[in-house]
Amino acid sequence: MIKHFFLSLLFIFSFEANGWWDKGHQMVCDEAYKLLTPEAKKSLDPLIEEHGSFGVACLWPDWVKNDDRKDTRSWHYINLPDSEQNIYKATCPKNGCLIYAFHKQMKVLTNFTESFRDRAEALWFIGHFVGDAHQPMHVGFPEDRGGNDHKVILPDGTEANMHSVWDGEIIEHMDSLYGEEYLLNNVSKKIYEFLNHPQSLEFESWAQESRDIAMQKSVGYRNNELKLITNRYMESHFQTVHERIALGAIRLSQTLNNIYQESN
Ligand code: ADE
Ligand code: ZN
Numbered sequence: 001m002i003k004h005f006f007l008s009l010l011f012i013f014s015f016e017a018n019g020w021w022d023k024g025h026q027m028v029c030d031e032a033y034k035l036l037t038p039e040a041k042k043s044l045d046p047l048i049e050e051h052g053s054f055g056v057a058c059l060w061p062d063w064v065k066n067d068d069r070k071d072t073r074s075w076h077y078i079n080l081p082d083s084e085q086n087i088y089k090a091t092c093p094k095n096g097c098l099i100y101a102f103h104k105q106m107k108v109l110t111n112f113t114e115s116f117r118d119r120a121e122a123l124w125f126i127g128h129f130v131g132d133a134h135q136p137m138h139v140g141f142p143e144d145r146g147g148n149d150h151k152v153i154l155p156d157g158t159e160a161n162m163h164s165v166w167d168g169e170i171i172e173h174m175d176s177l178y179g180e181e182y183l184l185n186n187v188s189k190k191i192y193e194f195l196n197h198p199q200s201l202e203f204e205s206w207a208q209e210s211r212d213i214a215m216q217k218s219v220g221y222r223n224n225e226l227k228l229i230t231n232r233y234m235e236s237h238f239q240t241v242h243e244r245i246a247l248g249a250i251r252l253s254q255t256l257n258n259i260y261q262e263s264n
C-alpha cells in the first residue's frame, strides 16, 4: 500500500517528463474493457481490481520498468535495422523484446496454475504491450533507440526527439487545439468504424503495421530525415494516432475475449 503511494507520487512528478503516451495506453485498455464479453470481464475483474480500472493497470509496466523491474525495460519495444523490415525476422536481445514479452505474458495469463499475482501482472503487461505495439516508434531502429536519439526541434523551439513526438507531443498538441475530449471522441468513432472489420489477432502483424507506418516518407523518421517538427506535421498525423489507439483497443479486447471463450 505504502509502496503504491510512493509509486503514485513518483508517477505524478514524472508526468511532465514522460507521462505522454499514458493517455494512449490508458485509452487502449479502457476502451478494450468496454468490448469484453461478460465472461471475460468476470475472469479479469479480480486481476484489475487493485488499480481500479484496466486503463490504470496498463500504466503499471511503465511505473516499474525504471524501478524494481529494470529487467523488463527491453520488453517495451522491438527494433530492426533499416536493412531488415520484416518483423518476423527480428532478433530479440537476451533480455527479451516486445514480441517475446507479449507471448510470454500470454502464457502466464492463460496458465491457471500460475499465482494470482503473476497472472495479474501478466494481464497488465499484455494490455500495455498491445499499446506499445501500436506506437510506430516502438518498432524503430536500434541505432537511434527507436527515435530517442533522433533529435528534433518542436514548434516552440524546444528540443525533443522523434520518440517523444510520437509518444506524446502529437497528443499534447491535439489536446491544446481541441481539448482533452477530442482524442477519446475520435478514437470512439474509429472503434465504431473498425469494429466490424475482421482483425488479425497476430501480435507480430500489429507490430509490422507500426513498422510500416514508421517507414512512411511523411513520418520523416527514416534516414534521420525530419529535423523540424511543425504544427502541420503533428496535425497531419492526428488520424494515425486515433486509428492506432482504436485498433489496439479492438484487438486487445478480441485477444482477451478469445481466452475465455476457449476455456469455457
Ligand atoms: N530503447 C531502445 N529502443 C527503444 C525503442 N524502440 N523504444 C523505446 N526505448 C528504446
Ligand atoms: Zn511501454
Ligand code: ZN
Pocket (backbone or CB within 6 Å): 021, 138, 163, 167
Ligand atoms: Zn515510448
